[in-house]
Amino acid sequence: xxxxxxxxxxxxxxxxxxxxxxxxxxxxxxxxxxxxxxxxxxxxxxxxxxxxxxxxxxxxxxxxxxxxxxxxxxxxxxxxxxxxxxxxxxxxxxxxxxxxxxxxxxxxxxxxxxxxxxxxxxxxxxxxxxxxxxxxxxxxxxxxxxxxxxxxxxxxxxxxxxxxxxxxxxxxxxxxxxxxxxxxxxxxxxxxxxxxxxxxxxxxxxxxxxxxxxxxxxxxxxxxxxxxxxxxxxxxxxxxxxxxxxxxxxxxxxxxxxxxxxxxxxxxxxxxxxxxxxxxxxxxxxxxxxxxxxxxxxxxxxxxxxxxxxxxxxxxxxxxxxxxxxxxxxxxxxxxxxxxxxxxxxxxxxxxxxxxxxxxxxxxxxxxxxxxxxxxxxxxxxxxxxxxxxxxxxxxxxxxxxxxxxxxxxxxxxxxxxxxxxxxxxxxxxx
Numbered sequence: 001x002x003x004x005x006x007x008x009x010x011x012x013x014x015x016x017x018x019x020x021x022x023x024x025x026x027x028x029x030x031x032x033x034x035x036x037x038x039x040x041x042x043x044x045x046x047x048x049x050x051x052x053x054x055x056x057x058x059x060x061x062x063x064x065x066x067x068x069x070x071x072x073x074x075x076x077x078x079x080x081x082x083x084x085x086x087x088x089x090x091x092x093x094x095x096x097x098x099x100x101x102x103x104x105x106x107x108x109x110x111x112x113x114x115x116x117x118x119x120x121x122x123x124x125x126x127x128x129x130x131x132x133x134x135x136x137x138x139x140x141x142x143x144x145x146x147x148x149x150x151x152x153x154x155x156x157x158x159x160x161x162x163x164x165x166x167x168x169x170x171x172x173x174x175x176x177x178x179x180x181x182x183x184x185x186x187x188x189x190x191x192x193x194x195x196x197x198x199x200x201x202x203x204x205x206x207x208x209x210x211x212x213x214x215x216x217x218x219x220x221x222x223x224x225x226x227x228x229x230x231x232x233x234x235x236x237x238x239x240x241x242x243x244x245x246x247x248x249x250x251x252x253x254x255x256x257x258x259x260x261x262x263x264x265x266x267x268x269x270x271x272x273x274x275x276x277x278x279x280x281x282x283x284x285x286x287x288x289x290x291x292x293x294x295x296x297x298x299x300x301x302x303x304x305x306x307x308x309x310x311x312x313x314x315x316x317x318x319x320x321x322x323x324x325x326x327x328x329x330x331x332x333x334x335x336x337x338x339x340x341x342x343x344x345x346x347x348x349x350x351x352x353x354x355x356x357x358x359x360x361x362x363x364x365x366x367x368x369x370x371x372x373x374x375x376x377x378x379x380x381x382x383x384x385x386x387x388x389x390x391x392x393x394x395x396x397x398x399x400x401x402x403x404x405x406x407x408x409x410x411x412x413x414x415x416x417x418x419x420x421x422x423x424x425x426x427x428x429x430x431x
Contacts, residue, residue, distance in 0.1 A: 002169040006138050010113050017111055028272040031090055040110035040119035047082040050425060053126035055086045055109060060337055061132040062092040064155050064208045069104055071411050075429040078103040084124055091270055094309040112137040121147060128421050134158050141179040150421040153183045154414060155208040156190060163193045174198025184417055187359045205414050207360050210407035214343040215313030225318055228297040232261045233387055236315045239269040239325030239336040245277050247328050247376060249284040254380050259387060265315050267306045269325055274307040316344035320393055321386055327351030338370055342400035349373055349382055369403035
């Protein structure tokens, strides 16, 4: 009943969806040059041969997609297939533009409208499909099912709220999930939830983000910025959302009482928020700088707003301490990937709202590889304790690196489980 109603509503919602996309366009959330891709209109030709489609909604999922693509290239050979990566956000598109290998291409994902999806599937005709994490769009899954495309949900997770909602639609949830040949979950709890919803072939493989390689770092920029900092203590607030720039400034002011030359780097998750962030930071009367306007850090800069794409690795490397964004934000939080900081020798600190990274944070806590700040005052206390003790700082960095090394082989398990999809297409993995 739910699926039929959903399809009928979407089929008659062209004007509403057009208005929705246009509203996003005005807010800078859509790329005006590639706007039609959201309606299933391709901006490039389909490459010849086998095509693997990977859908990764945002930056976090896109990073997992990069891990998967690298492993596929190693196992099959990049010359034997092409990859289409779709995502929703402009930030993820920027990441893909910088880091996709030569046999992979990016398009913005079509909205879940039947006609727009038909255009998308008719043009691209994917041979195998992978969805990353929690993207469950009914019409998209129906196309996978109707066109008999081998597919898998990888790094699967869902919130408890989402689980309860899907339980309400009963058999419709089971029908949707039947589109996947296999579902690989992050945790055993998620495995149980998907099975309760009627999914088959559900296996826990752990979090694919554990297999991430360190983010790229421009060595020339690193040396130049280190020289400008002249040994000042540095911390970064990474992937910030609304409300967290204020917290960064307030924390900076308090840190200055003990460390007058402290430098604070703010890396917004969405650089298009730069005007809003600049307005916020300017209210604190602190010397600040926008990287997009003046790239080279000035000696007297206290708040450095890194409003550029693809440079988070640089700022993790410059910093001893990394506070993970969207864990104190005004939207209720959810968190981003703290492993990225750990891999680049920065002590990761998360706020209390890390519900999108729950198992990852729990695992890191078990390995003493992350610190959790219960509130804003506690965050200040943690940062001060690290800055005041080089031994503690060194110990926490090492434990984070050790944890990352122990978890690096998750991708091997994932590849083992998805190999049968490729065997259906006559492709064998190297052993």
